[in-house]
Amino acid sequence: MVLEVTEVTKTIPGSDLEKPILDRVSLSLSAGKTLALTGESGSGKSTLLHLVGALDEFDSGEIHLDGAALSGLNEARCAALRRSKVSIVFQQFNIVPSLNVTSNISLQAKLAERHDAEWEAYLASRLGLNDLLNRFPEQLSGGPQQRVAIARALAVRPKLLLADEPTGSLDEETGEAVLSLMLDLVRETQCALFLVTHSEPLASCLDRRLHLSGGNLS
Ligand SMILES: Nc1ncnc2c1ncn2[C@@H]1O[C@H](COP(=O)(O)OP(=O)(O)OP(=O)(O)O)[C@@H](O)[C@H]1O
Ligand SMILES: [Mg+2]
Numbered sequence: 001m002v003l004e005v006t007e008v009t010k011t012i013p014g015s016d017l018e019k020p021i022l023d024r025v026s027l028s029l030s031a032g033k034t035l036a037l038t039g040e041s042g043s044g045k046s047t048l049l050h051l052v053g054a055l056d057e058f059d060s061g062e063i064h065l066d067g068a069a070l071s072g073l074n075e076a077r078c079a080a081l082r083r084s085k086v087s088i089v090f091q092q093f094n095i096v097p098s099l100n101v102t103s104n105i106s107l108q109a110k111l112a113e114r115h116d117a118e119w120e121a122y123l124a125s126r127l128g129l130n131d132l133l134n135r136f137p138e139q140l141s142g143g144p145q146q147r148v149a150i151a152r153a154l155a156v157r158p159k160l161l162l163a164d165e166p167t168g169s170l171d172e173e174t175g176e177a178v179l180s181l182m183l184d185l186v187r188e189t190q191c192a193l194f195l196v197t198h199s200e201p202l203a204s205c206l207d208r209r210l211h212l213s214g215g216n217l218s
Pocket of ligand 1: 041044
């Protein structure tokens with residue numbers, strides 16, 4: 001199992017909600033499988049994704065990432081896990097403005113000490129970035145920027161790819177093209193994909209789907 005979430009509860013500090021935003025949530029995901037998470041705005045989808053990506057802390061329960069329990073990890077171990085086991089693609093691309101495409105693609109892999117120029121060149125080629133390698137983010141429109149973010153995320157050969165509304169900032173046609181490339185590469189690399197989306201058609205393309213509402217998954 002790449003990901004196991006067991007009875008995880010998360011309360012947002014300072015919020016006076018009666019219920020935790022995540023109330024004993026459990027799910028699991030194995031290598032090569034894809035999971036879509038839907039739910040209304042504010043239902044806690046990004047919150048859950050951030051917990052799974054070791055970017056935020058939970059109140060109780062446990063999350064195992066490739067066998068490693070996240071609770072009680074010190075910051076250094078947590079950072080190492082974040083760099084090597086899991087990658088995140090965000091709605092707003094989050095690529096580094098001061099780096100060209102090639103350097104953006106290798107950024108996380110270099111930090112994780114897994115830089116592999118050949119693999120990165122292959123990803124760039126598969127994602128249609130070969131003519132853009134020396135460009136900077138401001139010279140790219142949304143579709144290519146998100147393709148760079150996907151290449152960067154996969155460069156590290158993560159066990160788990162997290163994607164939070166990855167096509168939310170793109171027009172429908174561009175979004176579909178980007179998503180289809182992402183799904184092809186996920187299948188090819190056999191990493192697991194956990195994708196947050198508002199799109200029903202998109203969710204139905206994945207192996208499994210879960211809906212978050214009132215702190216519970218169904
Ligand atoms: N760091 C935080 N501090 C305070 N409130 C927060 C924080 N993070 C999230 N929240 C609140 O928790 C709730 C869940 O937020 P979250 O971003 O997880 O929802 P979401 O399902 O991803 O929504 P969307 O579809 O709009 O992205 C919201 O009410 C949000 O305002
Ligand atoms: Mg969100």
